[in-house]
Amino acid sequence: MNENLPDIDKLFKSAIEQHDDIPSPGVWDSIDNKLDKSNVVDINKKYIQLKRIAILLLLLLSGVVFYEYNSYRNKRDIVKNNPVQKPRKEANPGKPSSSAGLDSVRNSLSNNSTQLPKDKSPINDNKQVITQNENNRNKSGKDYQHFKKNDSRASEYSGNDLPDNKQVAVKRSTKDYSIKNKSANRKGVMKVKIDNAQPSSIQDQDNANVAIQKDIAPRKYYSNIDLMPLATKDFDKSLREPIKNVVKNDRKNNSKKTRISRLSINPFFSPDFAFYSLMNDQPHGRGDDKHDIKKDEKHQFSYTTGVLADYSLSSHLGIQSGIAFSKTTINSESKNIYAERDNSGNIKYRINGSCGYVYILPKSSGPPAVGDSIKAVSSKNELEYIHVPVAIKYNLSIGKFTFDATTGVAVNFLTKGSINTVVDNGITKEAQVINNVEGLKKSYLDGLIGFGAQFNLNGKLAITFAPTARVAITAINSGAAVKTYSNSLGISAGIQIKL
Amino acid sequence: MEELQLLIHRCIKGDRHSQNELYKLFSQKMFIICLRYSPNRQEAEDNLQEGFLKAFEFLHQYKFTGSFEGWLRKIMVNCALQKYRTKKDLHAIVDIETTSLHEIGNEDIISQIGTKELLRMVQKLPNAYRMIFNLYVFEGMKHREIAEELGISEGTSKSNLYDARIILQRSVTKSLQVAKQSKDSSL
Structure with missing residues (x-):
């Protein structure tokens, strides 16, 4: 090796570091113009939630209008006939x-x-x-x-x-x-x-x-x-009393009949294809960019399971609600994590992910200084939510099949958010489990739209199959490096039981 | 220092005049960083522009705990790295011949060649070499960190740095020879 190589480093460092150069005036003009544009983009981003809510309300309103129109048409047909x-x-x-x-x-x-x-x-x-x-x-x-x-x-x-x-x-x-x-x-x-x-x-x-x-x-x-x-x-009284009894019995029977035809429950299981939409929020340092995070992460098997209840408002329209449990798993590839001050001022290694961030301090390594790095060999992020949907459903029966379209909203309540990681300090590997992911919100809202088909086995039972898309209305986190909107496409299968 | 904080606060509020002031204050220092990472002046100006736009966008995240210049510098370097990642070419093949610079000190070289010429030499390095040389020499990163940052092996990082140094050494020698010849002919 040439003995003068380190001198070359010093030569260039000492010469260039102290040197300044003036950029052309056009640079600021471009920045000035683009800052105006970015303000416009910010305004667009600012109202994105309102836009989503407006679209949802529009869908609900369309449903109500459609229902009213349908009722009016039925009445008109009856009168006409x-x-x-x-x-x-x-x-x-x-x-x-x-x-x-x-x-x-x-x-x-x-x-x-x-x-x-x-x-x-x-x-x-x-x-x-x-x-x-x-x-x-x-x-x-x-x-x-x-x-x-x-x-x-x-x-x-x-x-x-x-x-x-x-x-x-x-x-x-x-x-x-x-x-x-x-x-x-x-x-x-x-x-x-x-x-x-x-x-x-x-x-x-x-x-x-x-x-x-x-x-x-x-x-x-x-x-x-x-x-x-x-x-x-x-x-006379002898006549009236039996009439009353008949009336009562008849009412009971009728009310029973009414309940029978309107309510049904649907236990289901849905494997989900989950994908996140990321927006830069508060990048902290290296590897905080949305592209870097997205590149490192891979969604694993996710699913939703639960029970939905359908209540028919008319022969075609109904409302749907229920409760479901969903689990999403995301794996991260091997990457370097860097030490920085956590929210309490202690220096720890920070792991960033699409869901949020955690600070870890491996026992096997000594106290780090700000900027020190360690390798996170693998990280697994698990999120569990309780999902409560409210939706409008439009049914159309053809023979033994019933096809439906569903649209609505759902509130998702976080029940568990954890990161399991294995860090390698060059000598040993150490596993860490952190159950408190910083930045994760306790609940978020998403919209759902689905199209389904059911095969009626008999008067009470039907097999259901429904591809459903869920689109986040609010982010699942805040104050993290990125804002994450959780979307998924699920194919649910279940059995509908008419009560 | 307090003036800088006030200026930053005004920039966060979106005051365009303050943003211009901040730009004037740091653009020259940041431009030299961009020049080091870019093959030409045009690309350096693009990086500078992109870096300042990002800085204004995320200025509210600056915690006033460390040096603002350091924070800004990091943004500029990240912009350059991001641009590099989009057009990666790590396997530059360069004909390298080793030379020696025993006879002359650094200060003399700078005085004879000039800083602009040295900067031009760095810019002329193949992209991968230039990145690694900058990250190692100017940012003080270790080969392991460079390897992860650029998605290469540590070995590649070491060998590319070695090659970059050789190229620069050769360029400096050639420039010194040219300078000496022109000096001799003038005498």
């Missing part, structure tokens, strides 16, 4: 006026009731079953007139005969009556059934209306029955 006939003009000769109609109904009932054996109660006879809305039970004749006015169909029933083996259904305002008459003339007893399930929703009511209209008898028979006296004042 079942047009309400206009009441006949009272002045029409040969047709009874409304009061005359009422009288004729009453008369016809009295005529009809004469056909019933007086000594035989309809209930005791066990052939008359009446169900009616409690709210209607106390309706008076005035209500009936009101009904006659409001429900044009009532005036349509102007005939005098009530045929055998006919089902007669009557809709009274928003309350429903269906009257089944089986062999009234033949057996001398009129069988009546008044179904009175209180509609639990507008749609149910509409469905009920459709059912009534389908089953409705020719309207000319309607006026032959005076329902009101039967339903209100003419029933």
Whole structure:
């Protein structure tokens, strides 16, 4: 080796280090221009969260608008398919006026009731079953007139005969009556059934209306029955009590039926492909740049598992919530870590990662000075979260398959954040586990969007399969070298159980 | 010192005039660093510009605990390294012939050749050699650290430094010979 080589180092160092040079004035001009641009970028970054929230709200709003529009369209279709006939003009000769109609109904009932054996109660006879809305039970004749006015169909029933083996259904305002008459003339007893399930929703009511209209008898028979006296004042106590029981039982059954069709739970497991989006936040020193961190880290197997509950708002729309547990593992390649003062002023080696940073002080090495380095042979970062989503779901059933699209938000609560590392001081290797990753936030928010398919095995069980993307709305950390937004693409598989 | 702190605080608030003042205060010292790491003046100015932009962006993270010049210098070096990483060429093949500089002292060489010429010699080094020479001689880094910083082995770092020194030695000898000849001819 040439003996003069170290002198060369000194020669250049002493000559160049003390030398200054003036850059061209264009440099500052470029800096000046770019500083203006960076301010604009900062403003963009500043409002990025608001933009994300705005997009999410827009999605939710679109869902609500879509739901409302869908409901409106269903109602319109029902009305279209079942047009309400206009009441006949009272002045029409040969047709009874409304009061005359009422009288004729009453008369016809009295005529009809004469056909019933007086000594035989309809209930005791066990052939008359009446169900009616409690709210209607106390309706008076005035209500009936009101009904006659409001429900044009009532005036349509102007005939005098009530045929055998006919089902007669009557809709009274928003309350429903269906009257089944089986062999009234033949057996001398009129069988009546008044179904009175209180509609639990507008749609149910509409469905009920459709059912009534389908089953409705020719309207000319309607006026032959005076329902009101039967339903209100003419029933004695012995009749009313069984009615109450019937009503109660019917309500219970109906409410059970309602619950059955609306709620379902879905235990699932989803292997996730997790990827982080990094932004420089507070770089501290060497290796703090987002590119360096990203280059060093590799995501390992991640997963989410839990139970989701679906509640159907309508045949197509529903809301989804539940609870899930997710675990993400990130491995870091071998890298040098440097000593610096920690938050309490002690000099320790700092390990930076996308999630945050930790300070370690290996027992095998002596107290370091600021700037000393040691090799972290490997590092494993584990993050565990409890995930609570709230989402809107749109379903579409085709045969045994149901396809759905889901969008919503989820709050993720940190349950564990740890870094396992092995450091090599040149002589020995030492493992360190740190369970308190600095910079990690206790919770963060993400948005989710998914498309799924389910195969209905039977009325209660279905196999579900749903690719779901989760996009971070807020960062998982703050005050670290980089700001990290956790995104993932998962393919969940589960079983849906309808309750 | 307090003036510098006030200036930095004003720069953090985004005062363009203060930013210009800070630039004027340190641009010359930082420019020489950029020149050392760059093959030409143009690239050095690009590095300087990028370095100051980063410095203004992360100025709020400066803790006022160490030298501000040192902090700024680190940014400039990192910018140069980042640029180097994007266009790595570690395996420069250079014809090296060893020469000797026994007869003459460093001060005489500087006076005869001039600092600008010495700087030009460093700039003319192949990229990898120039990086390693700068990191070793001017930043005081060890071969292990250089190897990790540049993603090479320690052996490569050592051999590249050796080659860089040889090239510089040869360049200095040649320059001295030229200087001597011109001096003789003038006499």
